[in-house]
Amino acid sequence: MDAPLESLIAQLPEKTVITDPVSMEPYRYDWAHDETAGMPLAVVRPTDADQVQTTMRWASEHRVPVVPRGAGSGLSGGSTAVEQGLVLSLDRMRSVEVDPNLRIAVVEPGALNVEVKRAAAEHGLWYPPDPSSYEMCSIGGNLATNAGGLCCVKYGVTTDYVLALDVVLADGTKLQLGGPRLKDVAGLSLIKLFVGSEGLLGVITRGILRLIPAQPSRSTLVAIYDDVETAARSVVEMCRNIRPSMVELMDNASINAVEDYRAMGLDRSAGAMLIIQSDAPGESCSREISVLQQICDTVGARETFVTDDPEEGEMFAEGRRVAFHAIEKRGSIMLEDVGAPLPVLPELITGIAAIAARHRVEIPTVAHAGDGNTHPIVVYDASDPDSTERAARAFAEVMSLAISLGGTITGEHGVGRLKKAALPDQLGPEVMEVSRRIKAALDPQGILNPGAVL
């Protein structure tokens, strides 16, 4: 390809376009570290939507592939550079403005999730979606993947908080969708279509997010189990009538990985641990927690304890959040994001253990259990081809298992490149075909994030 990159450089401010291979290197991968990543022609780091439009017009004219990118913390290879393409990094577009009267945050895509939360908190407001990586993931990436998190069992996922989006299409056209109004059904639900579209349909340059009043104080219930299946059964039972604000699960391997990584006094002998929170207001909170505790005890927890101390509660939640980093220390990893209907969560979890045993790989599992969304993490030795092959087989089988249980290959991370092969198994040919038609309607040349999802 010999696209005249100079003509793009000339249209953008100095230092917006990077072409030095060493400087480009960090922009080639997200956390999935897809080894098939190409060497881009350039990395473009715009500071406003106009520059995004300029870039897309140029790319469209010269049919150059473009991979949009936020903070690069994606776990599915959704931001993997394409050979001789552009990486369009939104990391310099970071403004966050909160309007307390409208109860909104107007955000640029490069702003971190935590920056949105902080800006909201300054006004006594709250932006709920909280991926475990909230301190380092960008809000643009959250929008592109419809990210979830820990509190979404009660408060929903990213799409539930999006009131407006500005999106630059493949041809450089900028759409302004929605506005700071709480209900709006004028026209097709295009905002919802762009949320979770993983860079395939357009580049999000601005969003308006709905904020809600600050979360009330929480109480935390920790339940220790001899085995993970009983823990999963407790989750099914408790979610039948109650809406806790967090229901996280860690299995024995992930508990031990976290303890190795950062000693926090977790019970290394536990088969599984549940971390449950309630934020019901006032006296209802302790009442709700005590009902939850009773359920855990009845279903078969070995030990349960409650803390109203926010710091102690946060310590357990933080233990859960660092699990990914802790497990990463144990070898190379393939991170799953499979989900299942809640009642079959126990079958999913025991099935994963069986797959691990069959392929002789370690698969520590943490889960947003209240949503039926699990993160089995396949650990392997990348220098050993046999281990790598067994891991890859286990990775694929976990997704097949989820599909066979009526579940999904991805609950919140997105398909990216890593789960692309399994997507048709879940969606079927008709849905794949319609998805391709919509992709073609918005990006007829197919220059946006080629190789991902479809």
Add this chain to the structure above:
Amino acid sequence: MDAPLESLIAQLPEKTVITDPVSMEPYRYDWAHDETAGMPLAVVRPTDADQVQTTMRWASEHRVPVVPRGAGSGLSGGSTAVEQGLVLSLDRMRSVEVDPNLRIAVVEPGALNVEVKRAAAEHGLWYPPDPSSYEMCSIGGNLATNAGGLCCVKYGVTTDYVLALDVVLADGTKLQLGGPRLKDVAGLSLIKLFVGSEGLLGVITRGILRLIPAQPSRSTLVAIYDDVETAARSVVEMCRNIRPSMVELMDNASINAVEDYRAMGLDRSAGAMLIIQSDAPGESCSREISVLQQICDTVGARETFVTDDPEEGEMFAEGRRVAFHAIEKRGSIMLEDVGAPLPVLPELITGIAAIAARHRVEIPTVAHAGDGNTHPIVVYDASDPDSTERAARAFAEVMSLAISLGGTITGEHGVGRLKKAALPDQLGPEVMEVSRRIKAALDPQGILNPGAVL
């Protein structure tokens, strides 16, 4: 058009296809009673998705327009028959099955919203979305318009509760989207695209709706104001920090219309009335209600009172719900559904009053005030051309006013045919163009609900 209707009739069970003009008459209109409705070739009343597919295949082959239809309670003319087209009425597909373990309702489109609510309640579960017409509107229509209601100020709208959809496309292909899982980001967000698509993209034949635990008991606060603008200011103030489960507004004209229609002892002299509910659990409920009451008093309510009696509370909510029918008794009506960002709700409401005065028409207004979503109802005399013209002008100006305030022409009813002319003013040419491209990608012949929305 001389499509061989006999060939469709032959493929469907007896009595599925109606061609007798008298029997077809009720299927030509929804509640908007669009006088431009055509005389359909036939009304098809399938009893399962196979028959919907048969019908769409036939219509596609013969390029016959198809207008899908639920209970016909739409208020925007979204279900208005097309000359020599088919009306595809889903009123015989009414099954509702609740699975309490999965906490879902599996519904067919013709089931009424109230039937879904009742089936859920039998299991101690709740389907929140509650359009005022919930006792007579179909869940399919709710899905097609992304319907709202009274409790969505706290609990969200239809799209927030949809886990899965079966959709038959224009060419008869059936898509099965989603499943009974709480989080799923595999592929494009097609479910969300079909929700609110007003019959333009496909025919919904089945849905899986998420249910939540039954709503706790509610307390009701009624606040009476001398003028509607002060009432609106109270709403802005209270929604800053609190999430009530209902915040409805009635102005003087709608209060009097309701009293004329069904005497319930409302204060006919009030400039406006707010009906506010809290369903915060336990003791928090009365605490929240007393904070809300204090806000109303401080901002300038003439009188406030609280009731914990659910029946008395429901009586006020019911008064609000019947407003549409009550106002309908006063003449011909054009029903608006305009919304605005919450802080400018007072400007929207005073602006509507100015428009009413300027055009010498009565515009009683009720509102889901906590969402900034209002229903100004233009009352006119259809037998008087001058009155009709003034009403039409007022109707258009109210939408222009909403757009100028950063609002929307429709918060929950949909665009249909009645608001079609104003849609480009709100969305702009780029968004219209992209909407048309998506429509063309899914319905290249344009046979689905032609004349509506776009």
